[in-house]
Amino acid sequence: MNVGLEHYLTVSAMLFCLGLLGVILRRNVLVIYMSLELMLNAANLALVAFSRFNENLTGQMMVFFIITVAAAEVAVGLALIVALYRKRQSAHVEDLTSLKL
Amino acid sequence: MTLPDLLFYVFAFLTLLFGALVVANPFSRNPVTSAMFLVLTICALAGLFVLLNAFFLAAVQILVYAGAVMVLFLFVIMLLDLKEEQRRKINLFGIVTGTGAVLGLGFLLMRTIWAGELEQAGNPRIIGDTKALGFELFTKGQFLLPFEIVSVLLLVAMVGVILLSKKELK
Numbered sequence: 001m002n003v004g005l006e007h008y009l010t011v012s013a014m015l016f017c018l019g020l021l022g023v024i025l026r027r028n029v030l031v032i033y034m035s036l037e038l039m040l041n042a043a044n045l046a047l048v049a050f051s052r053f054n055e056n057l058t059g060q061m062m063v064f065f066i067i068t069v070a071a072a073e074v075a076v077g078l079a080l081i082v083a084l085y086r087k088r089q090s091a092h093v094e095d096l097t098s099l100k101l
Numbered sequence: 102m103t104l105p106d107l108l109f110y111v112f113a114f115l116t117l118l119f120g121a122l123v124v125a126n127p128f129s130r131n132p133v134t135s136a137m138f139l140v141l142t143i144c145a146l147a148g149l150f151v152l153l154n155a156f157f158l159a160a161v162q163i164l165v166y167a168g169a170v171m172v173l174f175l176f177v178i179m180l181l182d183l184k185e186e187q188r189r190k191i192n193l194f195g196i197v198t199g200t201g202a203v204l205g206l207g208f209l210l211m212r213t214i215w216a217g218e219l220e221q222a223g224n225p226r227i228i229g230d231t232k233a234l235g236f237e238l239f240t241k242g243q244f245l246l247p248f249e250i251v252s253v254l255l256l257v258a259m260v261g262v263i264l265l266s267k268k269e270l271k
Contacts, residue, residue: 003106006214008153011113013122017203019238024199030132030178031123037170038120041146044162051229052153053221055265057237060155060229061244067158067165068251072258074170078177079265085181090107098133 008049015042029081029091033074040070109152115145136171143167155229156265 019042022035044063061095077083123135143166150159162178227233238244 005219007109007113008149009214009219010211011116011149013207013214014117017207017210018117018120018124020206021200021203024171024203025187025196026124028183029130030174030181030183031135032216034123034132034174035134037139037166038123038142041143041166044145044158045149047231048150048153048155052155052227053219054228057229057233059171060158060234061237063155063158064161064234064238065251067161069254070166071170072255074173075262076258076265078173079262082177082180082264090179091183 005049005053008053009046012042012046012049015039015045027093029084029093032093033077033081037070037074040066085098107245109149112145112148112152112245116142116149126234133175136178139174140167141169143171153229156225157231157234197250203245 016039019035019038022038023032026032026035044066047059047063047066051057051063080090084096089094090096119138122138123142125133126138128134135216143162147159147167150156150162238248
Protein backbone atom coordinates (compact mmCIF):
# COMPACT_ATOMS: atom_id res chain seq x y z
CA MET A 1 0.00 0.00 0.00
CA ASN A 2 1.41 3.33 -1.05
CA VAL A 3 2.05 5.91 1.63
CA GLY A 4 -0.51 8.64 1.16
CA LEU A 5 -2.09 11.53 2.99
CA GLU A 6 -3.86 9.19 5.43
CA HIS A 7 -0.59 7.79 6.76
CA TYR A 8 0.87 11.20 7.47
CA LEU A 9 -2.36 12.35 9.10
CA THR A 10 -2.35 9.21 11.26
CA VAL A 11 1.17 9.96 12.50
CA SER A 12 0.14 13.56 13.12
CA ALA A 13 -2.95 12.52 15.09
CA MET A 14 -0.99 10.05 17.20
CA LEU A 15 1.69 12.65 17.96
CA PHE A 16 -1.02 15.14 18.93
CA CYS A 17 -2.60 12.60 21.29
CA LEU A 18 0.80 11.91 22.86
CA GLY A 19 1.28 15.62 23.48
CA LEU A 20 -2.19 15.95 24.95
CA LEU A 21 -1.52 12.97 27.22
CA GLY A 22 1.64 14.68 28.43
CA VAL A 23 -0.21 17.93 29.15
CA ILE A 24 -2.84 16.05 31.16
CA LEU A 25 -0.66 13.56 33.01
CA ARG A 26 2.65 15.27 33.74
CA ARG A 27 2.96 17.55 36.77
CA ASN A 28 6.11 19.47 35.89
CA VAL A 29 5.41 22.82 34.22
CA LEU A 30 8.43 22.52 31.93
CA VAL A 31 7.48 19.04 30.72
CA ILE A 32 3.91 20.23 30.16
CA TYR A 33 5.35 23.02 28.04
CA MET A 34 7.41 20.54 26.01
CA SER A 35 4.28 18.46 25.43
CA LEU A 36 2.61 21.60 24.09
CA GLU A 37 5.47 21.95 21.61
CA LEU A 38 4.84 18.34 20.60
CA MET A 39 1.19 19.14 19.83
CA LEU A 40 2.23 22.19 17.82
CA ASN A 41 4.62 20.05 15.79
CA ALA A 42 1.90 17.49 15.13
CA ALA A 43 -0.26 20.25 13.64
CA ASN A 44 2.71 21.35 11.52
CA LEU A 45 3.11 17.84 10.13
CA ALA A 46 -0.57 17.70 9.17
CA LEU A 47 -0.31 21.07 7.40
CA VAL A 48 2.80 20.09 5.45
CA ALA A 49 1.16 16.81 4.42
CA PHE A 50 -1.95 18.64 3.20
CA SER A 51 0.24 21.10 1.34
CA ARG A 52 2.10 18.35 -0.46
CA PHE A 53 -0.87 16.19 -1.39
CA ASN A 54 -3.01 19.12 -2.55
CA GLU A 55 -0.15 20.63 -4.59
CA ASN A 56 -0.49 23.96 -2.85
CA LEU A 57 2.23 25.86 -1.00
CA THR A 58 -0.15 27.72 1.32
CA GLY A 59 0.06 24.98 3.94
CA GLN A 60 3.83 25.34 4.11
CA MET A 61 3.51 29.12 4.48
CA MET A 62 1.20 28.47 7.41
CA VAL A 63 3.84 26.25 9.03
CA PHE A 64 6.44 28.96 8.44
CA PHE A 65 4.31 31.41 10.43
CA ILE A 66 3.51 28.83 13.10
CA ILE A 67 7.22 28.18 13.69
CA THR A 68 7.86 31.93 14.04
CA VAL A 69 5.00 32.43 16.48
CA ALA A 70 6.02 29.30 18.41
CA ALA A 71 9.51 30.68 18.90
CA ALA A 72 8.09 33.92 20.33
CA GLU A 73 5.63 31.95 22.44
CA VAL A 74 8.37 29.76 23.92
CA ALA A 75 10.40 32.81 24.92
CA VAL A 76 7.46 34.47 26.67
CA GLY A 77 6.25 31.25 28.28
CA LEU A 78 9.66 30.37 29.67
CA ALA A 79 10.05 33.90 31.05
CA LEU A 80 6.70 33.45 32.79
CA ILE A 81 7.82 30.11 34.23
CA VAL A 82 11.04 31.66 35.54
CA ALA A 83 9.11 34.54 37.13
CA LEU A 84 6.68 32.06 38.68
CA TYR A 85 9.52 29.94 40.01
CA ARG A 86 11.11 32.99 41.62
CA LYS A 87 7.90 33.72 43.50
CA ARG A 88 6.99 30.14 44.49
CA GLN A 89 10.26 28.17 44.39
CA SER A 90 8.46 25.36 42.61
CA ALA A 91 7.78 24.21 39.07
CA HIS A 92 5.11 21.76 40.08
CA VAL A 93 1.55 22.44 38.94
CA GLU A 94 0.05 21.31 42.23
CA ASP A 95 1.92 24.09 44.03
CA LEU A 96 0.59 26.74 41.65
CA THR A 97 -3.07 26.83 42.60
CA SER A 98 -3.57 30.38 43.80
CA LEU A 99 -6.22 30.96 41.12
CA LYS A 100 -8.24 28.06 42.47
CA LEU A 101 -11.43 29.14 44.22
CA MET B 102 7.73 -1.01 -1.16
CA THR B 103 9.82 1.85 -2.47
CA LEU B 104 12.55 3.58 -0.53
CA PRO B 105 10.53 6.73 0.38
CA ASP B 106 7.76 4.53 1.76
CA LEU B 107 10.24 2.58 3.85
CA LEU B 108 11.80 5.83 5.09
CA PHE B 109 8.34 7.11 5.99
CA TYR B 110 7.76 4.13 8.27
CA VAL B 111 11.21 4.50 9.83
CA PHE B 112 10.79 8.22 10.54
CA ALA B 113 7.18 7.84 11.69
CA PHE B 114 8.21 5.10 14.12
CA LEU B 115 11.12 7.20 15.43
CA THR B 116 8.92 10.29 15.82
CA LEU B 117 6.28 8.44 17.82
CA LEU B 118 8.84 6.53 19.90
CA PHE B 119 10.78 9.67 20.87
CA GLY B 120 7.53 11.56 21.41
CA ALA B 121 6.37 8.89 23.83
CA LEU B 122 9.70 9.12 25.64
CA VAL B 123 9.26 12.89 26.02
CA VAL B 124 5.93 12.36 27.75
CA ALA B 125 6.63 9.26 29.82
CA ASN B 126 10.16 7.99 30.26
CA PRO B 127 10.28 4.85 32.41
CA PHE B 128 13.94 5.36 33.29
CA SER B 129 14.14 9.02 34.22
CA ARG B 130 11.84 11.76 35.42
CA ASN B 131 14.41 14.44 34.75
CA PRO B 132 13.18 17.32 32.52
CA VAL B 133 16.58 17.37 30.76
CA THR B 134 15.93 13.86 29.44
CA SER B 135 12.55 14.97 28.14
CA ALA B 136 14.16 17.95 26.43
CA MET B 137 16.76 15.74 24.75
CA PHE B 138 14.10 13.37 23.47
CA LEU B 139 12.13 16.38 22.20
CA VAL B 140 15.20 17.33 20.13
CA LEU B 141 15.24 13.82 18.64
CA THR B 142 11.49 13.97 17.95
CA ILE B 143 11.96 17.24 16.09
CA CYS B 144 14.84 15.84 14.03
CA ALA B 145 12.72 12.80 13.05
CA LEU B 146 9.89 15.19 12.12
CA ALA B 147 12.33 17.10 9.91
CA GLY B 148 13.00 13.79 8.16
CA LEU B 149 9.27 13.45 7.49
CA PHE B 150 9.25 17.02 6.13
CA VAL B 151 12.02 16.09 3.69
CA LEU B 152 9.96 13.10 2.53
CA LEU B 153 7.11 15.57 1.90
CA ASN B 154 9.45 17.72 -0.24
CA ALA B 155 9.35 20.57 2.29
CA PHE B 156 13.11 21.07 2.31
CA PHE B 157 13.11 24.65 3.58
CA LEU B 158 10.81 23.81 6.48
CA ALA B 159 12.91 20.78 7.39
CA ALA B 160 15.99 23.01 7.65
CA VAL B 161 14.08 25.65 9.62
CA GLN B 162 12.68 22.97 11.90
CA ILE B 163 16.20 21.81 12.79
CA LEU B 164 17.67 25.32 13.06
CA VAL B 165 14.87 27.04 14.97
CA TYR B 166 13.31 24.24 17.00
CA ALA B 167 16.15 21.81 17.66
CA GLY B 168 18.61 24.70 17.82
CA ALA B 169 17.21 27.89 19.29
CA VAL B 170 14.07 26.80 21.12
CA MET B 171 15.59 23.74 22.77
CA VAL B 172 18.65 25.70 23.90
CA LEU B 173 16.22 28.11 25.55
CA PHE B 174 14.48 25.18 27.24
CA LEU B 175 17.74 23.71 28.51
CA PHE B 176 18.89 27.10 29.77
CA VAL B 177 15.71 27.52 31.80
CA ILE B 178 15.82 23.95 33.15
CA MET B 179 19.36 24.45 34.33
CA LEU B 180 18.62 27.94 35.63
CA LEU B 181 15.80 26.65 37.80
CA ASP B 182 18.01 23.89 39.23
CA LEU B 183 15.08 21.57 39.91
CA LYS B 184 15.56 19.16 42.74
CA GLU B 185 14.86 15.53 42.00
CA GLU B 186 11.17 15.82 42.59
CA GLN B 187 9.77 13.49 45.20
CA ARG B 188 6.99 11.24 44.09
CA ARG B 189 3.66 12.72 44.95
CA LYS B 190 0.57 10.72 45.48
CA ILE B 191 -0.90 9.81 42.16
CA ASN B 192 -4.35 11.02 41.32
CA LEU B 193 -5.78 7.80 39.89
CA PHE B 194 -9.10 9.36 38.94
CA GLY B 195 -7.30 12.06 36.94
CA ILE B 196 -5.10 9.54 35.16
CA VAL B 197 -8.00 7.29 34.18
CA THR B 198 -10.26 10.08 32.96
CA GLY B 199 -7.41 11.89 31.20
CA THR B 200 -6.23 8.77 29.38
CA GLY B 201 -9.82 7.91 28.52
CA ALA B 202 -10.41 11.34 27.03
CA VAL B 203 -7.22 11.20 24.97
CA LEU B 204 -7.99 7.69 23.72
CA GLY B 205 -11.47 8.86 22.76
CA LEU B 206 -10.04 11.79 20.83
CA GLY B 207 -7.52 9.51 19.11
CA PHE B 208 -10.25 7.05 18.13
CA LEU B 209 -12.36 9.89 16.73
CA LEU B 210 -9.44 11.26 14.70
CA MET B 211 -8.58 7.83 13.29
CA ARG B 212 -12.18 7.17 12.32
CA THR B 213 -12.30 10.54 10.57
CA ILE B 214 -9.04 10.09 8.70
CA TRP B 215 -9.82 6.58 7.51
CA ALA B 216 -13.53 7.19 6.87
CA GLY B 217 -13.22 7.43 3.09
CA GLU B 218 -11.05 8.36 0.17
CA LEU B 219 -9.21 11.60 0.81
CA GLU B 220 -8.89 13.93 -2.12
CA GLN B 221 -5.23 13.93 -3.08
CA ALA B 222 -3.07 14.39 -6.11
CA GLY B 223 -1.80 11.08 -7.43
CA ASN B 224 1.84 11.91 -8.02
CA PRO B 225 2.45 15.35 -6.50
CA ARG B 226 5.32 17.36 -7.86
CA ILE B 227 5.35 20.28 -5.46
CA ILE B 228 8.78 21.27 -4.16
CA GLY B 229 8.92 23.43 -1.03
CA ASP B 230 12.45 24.76 -1.40
CA THR B 231 13.65 28.23 -0.45
CA LYS B 232 12.97 29.74 -3.88
CA ALA B 233 9.39 28.53 -4.11
CA LEU B 234 8.55 29.59 -0.55
CA GLY B 235 10.18 33.00 -1.02
CA PHE B 236 8.21 33.49 -4.22
CA GLU B 237 4.99 32.54 -2.45
CA LEU B 238 5.79 34.77 0.52
CA PHE B 239 6.92 37.96 -1.18
CA THR B 240 5.52 38.22 -4.68
CA LYS B 241 1.93 37.12 -4.43
CA GLY B 242 1.06 39.80 -1.89
CA GLN B 243 -1.12 37.40 0.02
CA PHE B 244 1.32 36.97 2.88
CA LEU B 245 2.99 40.39 2.98
CA LEU B 246 0.82 41.79 5.77
CA PRO B 247 1.06 38.67 7.98
CA PHE B 248 4.84 38.76 7.46
CA GLU B 249 5.05 42.33 8.75
CA ILE B 250 2.72 41.53 11.65
CA VAL B 251 4.93 38.60 12.64
CA SER B 252 7.95 40.90 12.77
CA VAL B 253 6.05 43.20 15.14
CA LEU B 254 5.01 40.16 17.18
CA LEU B 255 8.64 39.14 17.59
CA LEU B 256 9.49 42.64 18.80
CA VAL B 257 6.59 42.56 21.27
CA ALA B 258 7.70 39.15 22.55
CA MET B 259 11.24 40.42 23.02
CA VAL B 260 10.13 43.47 25.00
CA GLY B 261 7.73 41.33 27.02
CA VAL B 262 10.41 38.82 27.93
CA ILE B 263 12.77 41.58 29.08
CA LEU B 264 10.00 43.07 31.19
CA LEU B 265 9.08 39.71 32.70
CA SER B 266 12.67 38.85 33.54
CA LYS B 267 13.24 42.02 35.56
CA LYS B 268 14.20 41.41 39.12
CA GLU B 269 11.10 42.97 40.57
CA LEU B 270 7.85 42.10 38.90
CA LYS B 271 5.35 44.84 39.56
